[in-house]
Amino acid sequence: MILPSTIFYLSIHSLILWFGVLKMRYVNGQIRSNIALHKPAFQQNTFTIHQYEPDAGRFDASNAVDGLKFNLTALGDSSNGYTSRFLGFSVYVSNTTSLLGGTLCFKDNDFTKSTIPAVLNISCPVYGQYVIYYNERLPGVVYPDGYSEYAFAEICELEVYECGIGYFGYKCTESCGHCLDPAQCSPVDGTCSTGCSAGYFRQLCKTECKSGNYGFKCNETCGHCSDLLYCSHVNGTCLTGCEPGYEGEGCQQMCKFGFYGIGCHQECSSFCKTSRDCNHVSGACRNGCRHGWQGDDCFDAAFCISLALNCVLIAIILMKRLRRASPEVTKDQVNEEKYKGDNDVSKEASNETSYQELGEINKSETYESCQ
Structure with a gap:
């Protein structure tokens, strides 16, 4: 039928x-x-x-x-x-x-x-x-x-x-995102049924992790990159290098003991109280400097105090020499005045005036020499 x-x-x-x-x-x-x-x-x-x-x-x-x-x-x-x-x-x-x-x-x-x-x-x-x-x-x-x-x-x-693996939508012209398993991309709407590969999130797995995050489900935090915009959203590699004090691809490792700064290439001072024990970022000695050295990094020698003492010592020596020379010159000038035959009153007055003026002159010279 x-x-x-x-x-x-x-x-x-x-x-x-x-x-x-x-x-x-x-x-x-x-x-x-x-x-x-x-x-x-x-x-x-x-x-x-x-x-x-x-x-x-x-x-x-x-x-x-x-x-x-x-x-x-x-x-x-x-x-x-x-x-x-x-x-x-x-x-x-x-x-x-x-x-x-x-x-x-x-x-x-x-x-x-x-x-x-x-x-x-x-x-x-x-x-x-x-x-x-x-x-x-x-x-x-x-x-x-x-x-x-x-x-x-x-x-x-x-x-x-x-649709073939990796494609979906009308006439299979749409490309799937970064599915963890490319074979599990829906040929209808492109959703990834098993989740996204590292560095991507959302249903289509086409959105990169936000700045500062990376890895599966974008749950990992970037290290001390010099610029977080250049932290790889996939594996956390710092593409422009690390901040001072850190090293490694992910910039999550502090400089080794005795080193600091960009790339950890600078050596800490051996004049730190504990030799080469310094901050991994700035290079400042953690416990101060050894005797005779100063500054945050203990690279400056302590010369200022010794120079000041030398200046004072030189000034004292000059003053003593000038004082020895001043009395001899004064006696010669007084004897010359006596032989001139002036009256006793005039001579004494002249001697006192001359001696006083000479003393003032010598004081000024002595002061200038010290200066």
């Missing part, structure tokens, strides 16, 4: 984006191999005629997914005179075997027996488990000329393609 409608089901236990009736090839997108090959398939009714009963398997639904496509004829008829049976067909994608919950991907309203192709490509960006081929010839409905009287499902081969 021939029914007024026919349904062919193909069960695909994976994501479905692209499928074809008879054969599918989409060359512009990033697709991978046929995922319908050898998958479970069944049909509402199987065509049987007594003379073919010994070979009844030739009409089983599994023939549509066996990968044999070299012969597109039916019953040895090379003229392909059964195209009228395809006219008006529909293709659905669904998560059940019911059309009611499925998505209509294609409905033929235009093909004729002469225009329907032997190989038909259909693009359908849909997520589902079943591909359903449906056709009908309902009582009381007038169909266009060329349509067969009854409905058949005579599919030579049905192939289903999903």
Whole structure:
């Protein structure tokens, strides 16, 4: 008995984006191999005629997914005179075997027996488990000329393609993000079901870690980079080097004992109270300097006190010498005044005045010499 409608089901236990009736090839997108090959398939009714009963398997639904496509004829008829049976067909994608919950991907309203192709490509960006081929010839409905009287499902081969690894979306033209497992990028919306690789976060794993963070889930904190904007969001490497006092790729290691500064290349002073025990950033000695040395880094010798003492000693010596010289000059000048024959009063007054003036002059000279 021939029914007024026919349904062919193909069960695909994976994501479905692209499928074809008879054969599918989409060359512009990033697709991978046929995922319908050898998958479970069944049909509402199987065509049987007594003379073919010994070979009844030739009409089983599994023939549509066996990968044999070299012969597109039916019953040895090379003229392909059964195209009228395809006219008006529909293709659905669904998560059940019911059309009611499925998505209509294609409905033929235009093909004729002469225009329907032997190989038909259909693009359908849909997520589902079943591909359903449906056709009908309902009582009381007038169909266009060329349509067969009854409905058949005579599919030579049905192939289903999903996006290749690393691609998703309509026509598989979108690139997946940095998924931890690239094979787990959804071909529908690009979400990474197993999370992101190091350095990225959010559902599509296309967003880099914020400045100052890196690693898986961006949970790691960058070290003492000279510029956090150049801390690698993947492994924390400081691309522009470290702040003074730190070293290593991640700039998380303090300088070794005895070294400090940029790149830890500068040596601490050996004149620190504890030799070469200094701050790893500034080089300042932690416990002060040894005797005779000063400054934060203990590189300055203590000369100031000794210079001041030498200056005082020199001044005292000069003053003593000047005082010895001043009395001799004064006696000579007084004797000369006595021999001039002036009166005693004038002589004494003159001597006192002369001695006093000379003393004032010598005091000034002595003061200037000390200065």
